[in-house]
Amino acid sequence: MCGFVGFIGNSNVSSLVIDALQAIQHRGQDSAGIGIVSENGFFLHKDLGYAANALEKVSYTGAGAAIGHVRYPTIGGGIREDAQPFFSRQPGVMMVHNGNLINFKELKQQLKRHSVNLSSNCDVEPILYLFCLEMMKIREEGHTVFDAVIALKETYKYIKGAYSVAFAMILDGKPTLVCTRDPYGIRPAVWGEKNGEYMCASESVCLDAIDFEIKGEIASGEAMFFRAGEEPQTHLIEKRGKAPCIFENIYFARPDSVYNNRSIYMTRMDLGRVLGEELIAKKVDVDVVVPVPDTSIPAALEISRVIGKPFSEGLIKNRYSARTFIMPTQSIRENALRLKLNPIKAQIKDKKVLLVDDSIVRGTTLKRMVRLLKEKGKAKEIHVAIHCPPVLNPCFYGIDMSVQEDLIAHRKSVKLGLGTKKVLDLKDQRQLEQAVAEHLGADSVTYLSMEGTNKVFGTERCAACFDGDYKVEIDKQSIDEIRNDRIGISCGFNRVNT
Numbered sequence: 303m304c305g306f307v308g309f310i311g312n313s314n315v316s317s318l319v320i321d322a323l324q325a326i327q328h329r330g331q332d333s334a335g336i337g338i339v340s341e342n343g344f345f346l347h348k349d350l351g352y353a354a355n356a357l358e359k360v361s362y363t364g365a366g367a368a369i370g371h372v373r374y375p376t377i378g379g380g381i382r383e384d385a386q387p388f389f390s391r392q393p394g395v396m397m398v399h400n401g402n403l404i405n406f407k408e409l410k411q412q413l414k415r416h417s418v419n420l421s422s423n424c425d426v427e428p429i430l431y432l433f434c435l436e437m438m439k440i441r442e443e444g445h446t447v448f449d450a451v452i453a454l455k456e457t458y459k460y461i462k463g464a465y466s467v468a469f470a471m472i473l474d475g476k477p478t479l480v481c482t483r484d485p486y487g488i489r490p491a492v493w494g495e496k497n498g499e500y501m502c503a504s505e506s507v508c509l510d511a512i513d514f515e516i517k518g519e520i521a522s523g524e525a526m527f528f529r530a531g532e533e534p535q536t537h538l539i540e541k542r543g544k545a546p547c548i549f550e551n552i553y554f555a556r557p558d559s560v561y562n563n564r565s566i567y568m569t570r571m572d573l574g575r576v577l578g579e580e581l582i583a584k585k586v587d588v589d590v591v592v593p594v595p596d597t598s599i600p601a602a603l604e605i606s607r608v609i610g611k612p613f614s615e616g617l618i619k620n621r622y623s624a625r626t627f628i629m630p631t632q633s634i635r636e637n638a639l640r641l642k643l644n645p646i647k648a649q650i651k652d653k654k655v656l657l658v659d660d661s662i663v664r665g666t667t668l669k670r671m672v673r674l675l676k677e678k679g680k681a682k683e684i685h686v687a688i689h690c691p692p693v694l695n696p697c698f699y700g701i702d703m704s705v706q707e708d709l710i711a712h713r714k715s716v717k718l719g720l721g722t723k724k725v726l727d728l729k730d731q732r733q734l735e736q737a738v739a740e741h742l743g744a745d746s747v748t749y750l751s752m753e754g755t756n757k758v759f760g761t762e763r764c765a766a767c768f769d770g771d772y773k774v775e776i777d778k779q780s781i782d783e784i785r786n787d788r789i790g791i792s793c794g795f796n797r798v799n800t
């Protein structure tokens with residue numbers, strides 16, 4: 303998972319992009335980059351680390367189109383090479399993206415046949431070079447918005463997956479910012495305006511951070527073209543449906559962001575309300591509701607209200623440690639957790655605790671947390687409530703859950719003889735919950751049901767990791783390639799899922 307920002311304005315383009323990137327630092331902490339296209343030419347800088355540090359020496363106070371990026375962390379070789387933006391000198395395009403291409407290897411070979419050799423393992427590179435090849439087929443110089451629309455339509459024919467892309471280039475003789483979204487709108491992209499200047503970004507919180515008015519989302523399969531002082535142009539590239547990733551709501555996005563026209567905070571409260579009702583139906587008996595900070599706080603507040611038990615901050619988060627899910631290896635995640643959370647014994651000692659978390663992917667972090675609350679916090683019982691269904695299926699669309707054997711719900715489900723069902727009915731889910739509770743050392747586990755999830759999100763969404771309904775079809779060979787790449791991370795030879 304990554305985050306991007308695009309800005310076009312009359313002055314201070316670099317500082318606005320760097321400020322906005324800091325608002326989405328949670329989407330990637332490995333590297334940061336910025337690319338600027340102005341009437342003076344092209345500027346590109348990228349480095350390892352947080353945006354504020356990696357880009358601290360960048361200062362361009364003039365006008366132009368700028369794109370910025372924060373990257374999901376990986377380890378091993380190629381870190382700097384994989385940082386975004388990417389730049390193609392011909393015809394002069396800077397590009398960033400968030401997402402994952404499921405046919406990366408095929409595209410790499412296709413480009414090789416045109417003597418284009420990729421210099422990284424990052425998915426945005428084939429998008430950039432395919433687009434540039436199409437642009438150069440149309441004409442060699444003096445490109446227009448119309449050319450870019452045709453080239454994007456051609457590029458979309460080749461690229462398969464989930465992606466939001468922002469790029470900057472000269473079109474019709476003027477610096478132009480473009481933002482596009484995949485045909486199902488799986489990955490997020492929003493845009494906003496202030497005094498005739500425009501910004502697009504992975505999350506609306508970027509726009510809030512610099513006081514821009516949020517105007518809306520880039521629709522599935524559409525491209526928006528922005529120039530300072532002009533009305534934006536919208537062009538349809540290729541639309542197949544609407545399927546925004548619900549994991550953005552559940553875990554990734556900041557609670558103060560708006561996604562798919564709904565407040566993330568309010569959506570998490572809705573998830574808590576429905577889960578609270580399901581906990582009552584299941585007769586889960588607890589004394590106190592404790593969220594795993596910070597993502598699950600809104601859901602825990604609502605669960606506490608629905609089940610009529612007090613809310614308590616029984617776990618305190620060290621604000622200066624990084625998010626464990628987006629750390630590249632299990633050992634790094636485990637070490638980080640020790641520094642990250644500490645129980646307040648006075649709040650949980652001798653109590654039956656309902657520990658609320660957003661999701662269980664691998665289960666390792668939660669297992670340590672349950673032990674921490676029991677051994678250090680002296681809790682009497684730990685009942686876990688998860689505000690999403692079991693993650694049974696891998697994600698091939700840009701969230702780091704592409705190895706099915708890593709998923710604790712899948713592993714336990716296979717062990718229980720539930721086969722390889724892509725979604726469980728409630729009876730099977732309850733069986734799975736018992737097995738996961740045993741694994742975690744908890745007294746019980748309750749996942750939000752799929753039915754409950756649909757009450758909150760409806761059915762116009764991507765929830766493939768929960769229900770196995772993959773909007774963009776993927777063949778076995780591509781599944782194996784992605785899986786092997788992700789497994790390869792532990793020895794440093796990975797393809798970059800952003």
Ligand code: SF4
Pocket residue numbers: 464488546547548549550696697698699700701764765766767768
């Ligand atoms: S499979 Fe899950 S994590 Fe991946 S895009 Fe769909 S909802 Fe999001």
